[in-house]
Amino acid sequence: MTQEGLYQQIVKKRSFLCVGLDSDILKIPSHLQKSSHPVIDFNKAIIDATHELCIAYKPNMAFYESRGAEGWEDLSRSVEYIRSIDPDIFLIADAKRGDIGNTASMYAKAFFEHMDFDAVTISPYMGRESVEPFLEYRDKWVILLGMTSNPGAEDFQFQNLENGNLLYEEVIRKGAGWAGPDRMMFVAGATRAELISGIRTIIPDHFLLVPGIGVQGGNLEDVVSAGMNHHFGLIVNSSRSILYADASVDFANTAREKALELQLNMSALMD
Amino acid sequence: MTQEGLYQQIVKKRSFLCVGLDSDILKIPSHLQKSSHPVIDFNKAIIDATHELCIAYKPNMAFYESRGAEGWEDLSRSVEYIRSIDPDIFLIADAKRGDIGNTASMYAKAFFEHMDFDAVTISPYMGRESVEPFLEYRDKWVILLGMTSNPGAEDFQFQNLENGNLLYEEVIRKGAGWAGPDRMMFVAGATRAELISGIRTIIPDHFLLVPGIGVQGGNLEDVVSAGMNHHFGLIVNSSRSILYADASVDFANTAREKALELQLNMSALMD
Numbered sequence: 001m002t003q004e005g006l007y008q009q010i011v012k013k014r015s016f017l018c019v020g021l022d023s024d025i026l027k028i029p030s031h032l033q034k035s036s037h038p039v040i041d042f043n044k045a046i047i048d049a050t051h052e053l054c055i056a057y058k059p060n061m062a063f064y065e066s067r068g069a070e071g072w073e074d075l076s077r078s079v080e081y082i083r084s085i086d087p088d089i090f091l092i093a094d095a096k097r098g099d100i101g102n103t104a105s106m107y108a109k110a111f112f113e114h115m116d117f118d119a120v121t122i123s124p125y126m127g128r129e130s131v132e133p134f135l136e137y138r139d140k141w142v143i144l145l146g147m148t149s150n151p152g153a154e155d156f157q158f159q160n161l162e163n164g165n166l167l168y169e170e171v172i173r174k175g176a177g178w179a180g181p182d183r184m185m186f187v188a189g190a191t192r193a194e195l196i197s198g199i200r201t202i203i204p205d206h207f208l209l210v211p212g213i214g215v216q217g218g219n220l221e222d223v224v225s226a227g228m229n230h231h232f233g234l235i236v237n238s239s240r241s242i243l244y245a246d247a248s249v250d251f252a253n254t255a256r257e258k259a260l261e262l263q264l265n266m267s268a269l270m271d
Numbered sequence: 272m273t274q275e276g277l278y279q280q281i282v283k284k285r286s287f288l289c290v291g292l293d294s295d296i297l298k299i300p301s302h303l304q305k306s307s308h309p310v311i312d313f314n315k316a317i318i319d320a321t322h323e324l325c326i327a328y329k330p331n332m333a334f335y336e337s338r339g340a341e342g343w344e345d346l347s348r349s350v351e352y353i354r355s356i357d358p359d360i361f362l363i364a365d366a367k368r369g370d371i372g373n374t375a376s377m378y379a380k381a382f383f384e385h386m387d388f389d390a391v392t393i394s395p396y397m398g399r400e401s402v403e404p405f406l407e408y409r410d411k412w413v414i415l416l417g418m419t420s421n422p423g424a425e426d427f428q429f430q431n432l433e434n435g436n437l438l439y440e441e442v443i444r445k446g447a448g449w450a451g452p453d454r455m456m457f458v459a460g461a462t463r464a465e466l467i468s469g470i471r472t473i474i475p476d477h478f479l480l481v482p483g484i485g486v487q488g489g490n491l492e493d494v495v496s497a498g499m500n501h502h503f504g505l506i507v508n509s510s511r512s513i514l515y516a517d518a519s520v521d522f523a524n525t526a527r528e529k530a531l532e533l534q535l536n537m538s539a540l541m542d
Contacts, residue, residue, distance in 0.1 A: 022374070062370060062377035068347055068385045072340040098394055099333060099367050100421040103293070106333035114339045123369055123394045125416055127423025145396055150371040152398025155445060160433035167427070167438065174426060 001090055001118045002139055003182040006207070007231045009055045009088055014267040016232055017259060018056035018092065018209070019046065020239025021078065022063050027244050029251050039064075039071070043078040046243060047085065049256035053263040056090035056235055057082055058209075079115045090235070091117045092143065092209070098123035098130040105133040112137045119143050121187065121209070124171045128178055135179055142184050144175045146199065149189025149212030172202050181205040188227065190218020190236070196226035207233050213262075214241030220262070224269045232270070238262060272361055272389045273410055274453040277478070278502045280326045280359055285538040287503055288530060289327035289363065289480070290317065291510025292349065293334050298515050300522050310335075310342070314349040317514060318356065320527035324534040327361035327506055328353055329480075350386045361506070362388045363480070367416065369394035369401040376404040383408045390414050392458065392480070395442045399449055406450055413455050415446045417470065420460025420483030443473050452476040459498065461489020461507070467497035478504050484533075485512030491533070495540045503541070509533060 010016050021043055025033075028042040035041045047057070059078060064071035082089055093111045097104070097120065111117045112134070119141035122131055134142045147157055147168040157168040165173065172186050181203070188199050190212035199208070208227050212218035213236055220236065227234050238258075246254030281287050292314055296304075299313040306312045318328070330349060335342035353360055364382040368375070368391065382388045383405070390412035393402055405413045418428055418439040428439040436444065443457050452474070459470050461483035470479070479498050483489035484507055491507065498505050509529075517525030 024377075060370075060374055060377075062368070062374045062381065065343075065381040066377040066385060068381070069340045069343040072336075072343050076339055096368065096370050096394070096397075097333070098369075098396075099331075100419070100423070103331055103333045106295075106331075106337040110333065110336040110339070114337060123367070123396045124427060125369075125394045125396050126367075126419050126421060127426030127428075129421055129423035148371070148397050150397060150400055152371070152400035155398030156395060156438070156442065157398075159438070159441060162431035162433055167430070170430060171427065 001088070005088065006055070006090055009090065010232050013052070013055055013263075014270060015053055015055055015263040016234050016236055016266055017054040017262050018058050018235045018237040019050050019054045019242055019259065020094070020211070020237050021046070021057055021059040022239045022243065023059070024063055025067065029247050029249065031249050037074065039074040040077050043074070044081055045252040046255050047082055049252040050242065050259040051082070051086045051089065053256070053259040054089070056092055058092040058094045058237055060094040060239070076115055079117065083116055090119065093117040093120045096121050096123045096145065098126050100126065101129040101133060104130050108133045108137060112140050119185070121145065124175060131175070131178055135183055142179060143209050144171065144184060144186050146172045146175070146186040147188050147192060147195060149191045149216050149218065153189065169198070169202060172199060176203050176206060181207065185209050185235070187211065190220075190223045191216055193219060193222035193226050196223060200227060200229065204229060205233070207235060209235045209237065211237045214238045220265055221269065236266070272359070276359065277326070277361055280361070281503050284323070284326055284534075285541060286324055286326055286534045287505050287507055287537055288325040288533050289329050289506045289508040290321050290325045290513055290530065291365070291482070291508050292317070292328055292330040293510045293514065294330070295334055296338065300518050300520065302520050308345065310345040311348050314345070315352055316523040317526050318349075318353055320523040321513065321530040322353070322357045322360065324527070324530040325360070327363055329363040329365045329508055331365040331510070347386055350388065354387055361390065363414065364388040364391045367392050367394045369397050371397065372400045372404060375401050379404045379408060383411050390456070392416065395446060402446070402449055406454055413450060414480050415442065415455060415457050417443045417446070417457035418459050418463060418466060420462045420487050420489065424460065440469070440473060443470060447474050447477060452478065456480050456506070458482065461494050462487055464490060464493035464497050467494060471498060471500065475500060476504070478506060480506050480508065482508045485509045491536055492540065507537070
């Protein structure tokens with residue numbers, strides 16, 4: 001998907017919500033457990049209930065890998081299902097990969113050829129080579145980890161460098177030199193929303209993928225006031241607060257209500 | 272596997288060789304392509320030919336993921352095959368994962384429960400939380416990326432921190448505080464062997480997993496002279512130089528010869 005296409009989706013749906021499909025087989029409603037493919041059934045119900053309210057889905061690879069080949073099959077079928085009901089939705093593989101060039105090419109193949117994702121999250125530790133093979137695909141995106149939402153972010157991302165930057169600032173500054181705002185985004189956690197305005201001075205034009213709203217405690221209004229730019233420039237993710245709000249047979253309706261609440265807040269903040 | 276068990280394997284086999292199973296379906300010999308499971312057949316032949324000469328195997332996840340669920344099935348069956356012919360071999364999932372706690376738990380499940388790996392490579396960018404869920408498993412290991420073998424390592428790992436350390440030194444110093452040498456190892460690339468002695472001053476006792484011998488240009492003797500400690504403390508990986516030395520029907524014999532050459536060099540250097 002192009003940057004313009006993404007922008008159009010945000011305007012059309014009055015939403016910049018991404019629903020994180022962290023679908024844990026142990027947490028999905030018990031009545032689905034009897035099905036032959038509980039995770040697919042769960043994902044389909046969540047997708048049916050939310051796709052008009054969000055502009056992106058972000059399956060987290062770990063939740064599928066934890067069940068091996070069967071999990072990958074569920075992931076692959078979920079991606080196909082999303083494409084079949086809403087081809088214009090932005091699909092993010094939350095994979096946090098990062099490896100040398102020949103290996104990164106294989107990951108690109110996994111997410112962009114074997115499956116039809118639009119973007120992959122990438123960890124920057126191994127440098128530019130980890131990113132380049134993904135950029136060889138037309139209209140596909142790299143989402144580089146910048147400042148993450150977790151407490152462990154402080155261990156290294158907040159280290160002061162000799163050049164005056166914090167490590168996460170250096171990653172964002174350098175990463176922005178590897179690809180423009182039409183091919184690259186950065187992760188910036190909602191749990192430290194006050195730092196997002198600083199990130200905007202480094203990259204005024206790039207999209208930010210913002211996790212950490214909901215269970216992790218981030219505040220939507222703070223994120224918007226610090227991070228919105230002239231073409232919105234924000235994709236805000238919510239996973240557990242939507243997926244697991246209700247464990248009853250009515251889970252999909254509750255998920256829709258939770259997503260709707262976020263979308264209405266977003267719509268109001270877009271004005 | 273325990274640290275003592277690993278040490279015993281090294282002594283017994285007079286080898287600290289790890290064979291990297293970066294099994295690329297496009298590179299394996301053409302006569303295998305007709306099989307219904309070319310990658311499994313390739314891996315089995317490589318394993319049969321090399322398991323007496325190496326103490327570890329390291330499948331690289333990307334090469335399996337690039338073929339989706341089918342690739343994961345091949346991976347899983349390859350792991351079972353290794354366990355069936357040599358239960359004492361050290362099995363490393365080269366995954367370079369790194370995520371928040373609840374996600375890291377899912378990755379731990381994938382590699383330690385769904386499959387029977389001994390260790391997983393982890394990227395440090397998201398900090399301690401990315402590592403802890405893996406350490407909850409008895410006798411399982413985390414191998415943290417320290418100084419990698421690729422040119423892109425220079426982008427961030429060699430940044431000077433305000434406290435006087437390079438980033439990779441800080442990662443190794445902090446990481447060593449998260450788990451002892453019986454649970455954690457570090458990646459230190461052979462392509463910068465001269466820096467391995469510096470790493471040894473930070474972590475005299477931890478094992479190092481050393482990629483970058485062979486195609487990437489690292490020198491075995493330099494690595495050993497800089498990195499060997501009182502219980503060897505080195506696992507040296509070779510992938511492409513062994514797997515793809517020969518594309519004929521005789522590929523497994525050639526792989527064995529290449530592995531034997533490395534093992535004999537290692538044996539001589541161990542004296």
